[in-house]
Every structure is written in C-alpha cells, then in structure tokens.
Amino acid sequence: MMDLSQLQSTLASKSYEKIADICDEVMLQVASRGIAFQEEWPYAIHLLGHIYVNDLNSARFLWKSIPQRIKESRPELVAAWKIGQCLWNRDYAGVYGAIRGFGWSPEVIGLVTTFSENYTKKMFQLLTSAYSTITVADVAHFVGMSEDDATNFVILTSDFSALPAM
Template identity: 35%
Template sequence: MITNFDNLCSELEKQELEAPNGVASPTTYAQLLAIYLYQNDLCNAKFLWKRIPPNIISSNPEIAAIWTVGQKLWKKDLAGTYQALAIYNWTEPISNIIRALEERVRERALNLIGRSYSSISHNTLVSMTGLSNEAIAQICKERKWELSEDGTTIKPIPPVQPTPLHTSSEDQLFKLTEFVTFLEN
C-alpha cells in the first residue's frame, strides 16, 4: 500500500504535464484527483476536474465517482461523503487512496467534534463519522468520551493539542538578521 501520497502526487502532476497531446491517462487523473481530496486540497481538485477532457470522464465512471466525493467534501456534507465513498466499488490503484481519504476525513471530523461540542447526540455522531453503533462505542472508549446511560448523548473531550515550540527572542533575532543579510547581499 502506498502511504507517501505527497511523492505520488508530484509524480502524477509531472506525468500530467508531460503527457502526449496534453492528455494524461484516466488512471493518472483518477489517482491525482483522489490524492488532492486526501490532502484536502479542494481547489486543486476542482481545477483538475475542469481540466479533465469530457471524453475521459464519460469513459471512466470512477473519475466521476471521485468527483462526487469531492463535491460532498466541498459542501462539508460528511454524511454524503461517506455515502459517496461507500457506493462505488473502487479499483486497485485508487482503493488505497480512497481508504486513506475516508480515514482522514473521519479523523478530522472526530477532532472537530472534540474541539467544538460539549455534548453531541449519538445519531449526529453516527452521521458525522459514518461509523456503526459498535464502532462509535469503541471510539468513545478510546478517546475517553463520556456516553450517557441511555446512550443518546456523548460528551466529547477536546483532543490534546501539541504544545508549540517557542523559540527564544535571541533565536528569532538571529534568524531575522540572517534573512536581512541575505536580502542585502
């Protein structure tokens, strides 16, 4: 399974630029579109969608299915995103990216819920994460979220944010001096 999507993205962008007649393969477009969604780079995904020739889109329904996911992400429709991800039977070069995309969208949703809600209904959590009731119970245990006795309300705990590394004033002044010296020379 490919895990370094940044390198793959650079390679695919290069393939698109160097493609004969300016038209890359459908697989290149599909992978690049999925990676842009994985990176949450919705603007580049939209521009790529507009660049893909219509004949490639019509002959490759997987590209249209990926863009359906992109549209749901653009509208911040999490429930629709999970439905769009589950509805299509993804082919092998794309399925790894799609699985990683789904995990990343879910993780972002869980972090957002932890930061934004003091309590949330079970049904809302299910729709925002696309998980089953059993998986929600497991997530609550892992994140130490409090589940009400009747199971209808969850009290999330905000995720621990890493403490920012503070540089000393002398270090900042040194970096600024180096930068100004570079600009002057």
C-alpha cells in the first residue's frame, strides 16, 4: 500500500513546486519494495508536477514509462501530456488550448490554474524583455488571450510610473 498523504497535503497547501520531487520519491520507495502501483498511481499529478517546475525532460521520461493501457484509460493524463508536448514544441498558444481544452478534476484544477497563471506572467515578462514594440495581436497569441484581454492584462500589470516623463 502507498502512502500518498504527503502528496495530498502538498496539494492542499498549494506547494506545487514540491509535487514532482514527492512523487518521484514515493514512486521509488514503492518500486523498491516490489509493490505493484501502476493502476492507482496519480500519474496526471506526477506529470503536471514536472511540467509545473519546467522539468520537461523528466516529464517526457515519465510519460514514456507509463504503460499504454493506463494512458488509454486516463483522459486527464493525456490532457496533461498535451500541455507538456506544447511546451516541448514551443507551441505557446497550444499550451493555453491544452489547458482550456479539458475539464480538470478537483484534485488538479488548482495546480493547472496556478501553472497557467505563472506561465502567462513568464510569457509576458519574456515578451517585454524581447520586444521594444509588439502588436496586441502578437501579445494575445503568446499569452493565450483575446486581444481585449491582452490589452487589459498589459494595462493592469504594467508599471507606467517607471516610464520617463514626456
């Protein structure tokens, strides 16, 4: 039997950056005891934990190690992997499509929502450091929003007081 209480308390406390390490450790402990765990293992949470900390190599390794029958029986796991694939392929808009394209379970919705918020902030920071001028349409594409939402996001998150006086 597996003890996933530490994982559950980590999810409850929203310490999402710790999920991948906790899952890796528990998985190794269980496997070292020769306990069969594949059917009950929280693969989607584990995979999303690696995606959350941007450890795409570990996410790919985990995905490849999951038995095909489990992939075929868990749509949420496949949806989580879709996010990883989009990140791996630098399909920035696809990341948002993958997030919005699935009805996430209560166990992972907080993790996915926080990842999405952090990803949007990161993309916005990259855009502001990479471009001196950029169209609203391009910003909307990179941060996965409509043009109106992207405009509002820019207005709400920008520090216009740092601009030189005209």
